[in-house]
Amino acid sequence: xxxxxxxxxxxxxxxxxxxxxxxxxxxxxxxxxxxxxxxxxxxxxxxxxxxxxxxxxxxxxxxxxxxxxxxxxxxxxxxxxxxxxxxxxxxxxxxxxxxxxxxxxxxxxxxxxxxxxxxxxxxxxxxxxxxxxxxxxxxxxxxxxxxxxxxxxxxxxxxxxxxxxxxxxxxxxxxxxxxxxxxxxxxxxxxxxxxxxxxxxxxxxxx
Amino acid sequence: xxxxxxxxxxxxxxxxxxxxxxxxxxxxxxxxxxxxxxxxxxxxxxxxxxxxxxxxxxxxxxxxxxxxxxxxxxxxxxxxxxxxxxxxxxxxxxxxxxxxxxxxxxxxxxxxxxxxxxxxxxxxxxxxxxxxxxxxxxxxxxxxxxxxxxxxxxxxxxxxxxxxxxxxxxxxxxxxxxxxxxxxxxxxxxxxxxxxxxxxxxxxxxxxxxxxxxxxxxxxxxxxxxxxxxxxxxxxxxxxxxxxxxxxxxxxxxxxxxx
Numbered sequence: 460x461x462x463x464x465x466x467x468x469x470x471x472x473x474x475x476x477x478x479x480x481x482x483x484x485x486x487x488x489x490x491x492x493x494x495x496x497x498x499x500x501x502x503x504x505x506x507x508x509x510x511x512x513x514x515x516x517x518x519x520x521x522x523x524x525x526x527x528x529x530x531x532x533x534x535x536x537x538x539x540x541x542x543x544x545x546x547x548x549x550x551x552x553x554x555x556x557x558x559x560x561x562x563x564x565x566x567x568x569x570x571x572x573x574x575x576x577x578x579x580x581x582x583x584x585x586x587x588x589x590x591x592x593x594x595x596x597x598x599x600x601x602x603x604x605x606x607x608x609x610x611x612x613x614x615x616x617x618x619x620x621x622x623x624x625x626x627x628x629x630x631x632x633x634x635x636x637x638x639x640x641x642x643x644x645x646x647x648x649x650x651x652x653x654x655x656x657x658x659x660x661x662x663x664x665x666x
Numbered sequence: 667x668x669x670x671x672x673x674x675x676x677x678x679x680x681x682x683x684x685x686x687x688x689x690x691x692x693x694x695x696x697x698x699x700x701x702x703x704x705x706x707x708x709x710x711x712x713x714x715x716x717x718x719x720x721x722x723x724x725x726x727x728x729x730x731x732x733x734x735x736x737x738x739x740x741x742x743x744x745x746x747x748x749x750x751x752x753x754x755x756x757x758x759x760x761x762x763x764x765x766x767x768x769x770x771x772x773x774x775x776x777x778x779x780x781x782x783x784x785x786x787x788x789x790x791x792x793x794x795x796x797x798x799x800x801x802x803x804x805x806x807x808x809x810x811x812x813x814x815x816x817x818x819x820x821x822x823x824x825x826x827x828x829x830x831x832x833x834x835x836x837x838x839x840x841x842x843x844x845x846x847x848x849x850x851x852x853x854x855x856x857x858x859x860x861x862x863x864x865x866x867x868x869x870x871x872x873x874x875x876x877x878x879x880x881x882x883x884x885x886x887x888x889x890x891x892x893x894x895x896x897x898x899x900x901x902x903x904x905x906x907x908x909x910x911x912x913x914x915x916x917x918x919x920x921x922x923x924x925x
């Protein structure tokens with residue numbers, strides 16, 4: 460029985476059916492189809508909500524295994540499990556809108572998130588340093604264009620040197636940049652359509 | 667009832683579908699013999715897995731966080747397809763794979779992709795549930811969790827292909843500092859410069875959809891690209907037409923939607 464339920468054809472059939480309903484709903488306005496499409500979307504939302512619990516269970520199971528075997532940074536695994544239990548217990552006992560839960564979110568989670576986000580600035584400098592080393596013609600063009608855009612758009616020195624530089628930087632962003640972006644996105648959307656078809660008829664397989 | 671203002675978009679979509687299926691069918695029957703040009707970023711996927719094998723290290727793969735949109739982000743689909751390809755290569759070489767998840771609903775889907783990859787390689791015993799790890803539903807916690815895995819488990823190769831947004835540099839820069847070979851890909855223009863700056867190879871938009879055809883050389887898959895090229899040609903013709911009409915003061919988009 461489980462073999463039949465798990466069979467690839469049933470999964471593909473259900474996926475195809477859902478895809479056809481969603482696509483037809485986009486092009487026609489029929490009550491039955493729009494209700495069915497909304498129901499499918501609601502199922503997706505419910506599955507997403509349950510997936511948070513699934514994620515927590517998988518994480519706890521993985522870290523309990525690590526603690527049991529004293530493998531890697533197992534002491535941090537203890538800390539992680541304590542944090543999960545404490546936050547879950549507070550959330551369930553006092554609700555997510557309670558003062559204590561919000562205190563944890565604002566003073567702990569937000570603070571830590573902002574700290575991590577601030578690393579992006581540092582990493583952007585190291586990444587830019589590596590990219591801007593002129594090793595070939597492409598890197599040379601990248602460096603020249605990036606320099607014009609940086610001094611023309613992001614720092615006031617461009618305007619101080621010449622008013623032409625900010626105007627040229629804006630022209631680079633508005634015309635060559637937008638034209639190239641649009642062309643690449645349009646090509647991608649066509650390829651994505653073909654990919655979806657291959658996926659829905661079950662021909663997209665591994666290497 | 668049918669939304670008449672969508673007639674032209676529907677006809678365009680149908681022409682794309684017909685072109686794709688016709689290209690695949692004609693190639694399958696042997697009437698056309700298309701070939702795919704070399705794509706260095708796709709070649710690098712196998713090279714990265716082989717490098718990890720030689721070093722005796724695991725391979726790391728993540729599809730990114732996707733701005734918190736979860737499985738609703740379209741870039742996730744090719745990302746999962748490539749995960750299956752990478753799982754196949756890892757199972758063939760018998761090296762561990764670490765897949766890190768940023769949202770729970772991805773877990774069972776990614777698990778299935780890894781399992782399917784193992785089956786396709788002919789080595790289903792390779793699969794382990796611990797290859798698929800949940801990190802966090804919060805973007806920076808997820809990014810730091812991935813960095814922690816990269817620094818502690820020292821993979822030989824790292825893939826960041828799928829939904830990549832603000833977490834791009836936080837994940838790729840520490841990996842680059844460790845000398846890990848990185849292949850990435852995304853459809854988000856704001857994250858792409860970061861990936862190009864910090865990764866060894868980047869799959870740019872449509873390249874992400876070509877991996878299976880490139881490795882399997884399946885006639886139907888390769889043939890479908892002929893259809894895709896035809897569809898792109900239709901788009902270019904429409905673009906030129908729109909450009910010419912715009913010069914004469916007319917709007918092709920308005921003409922088509924009123925048609």
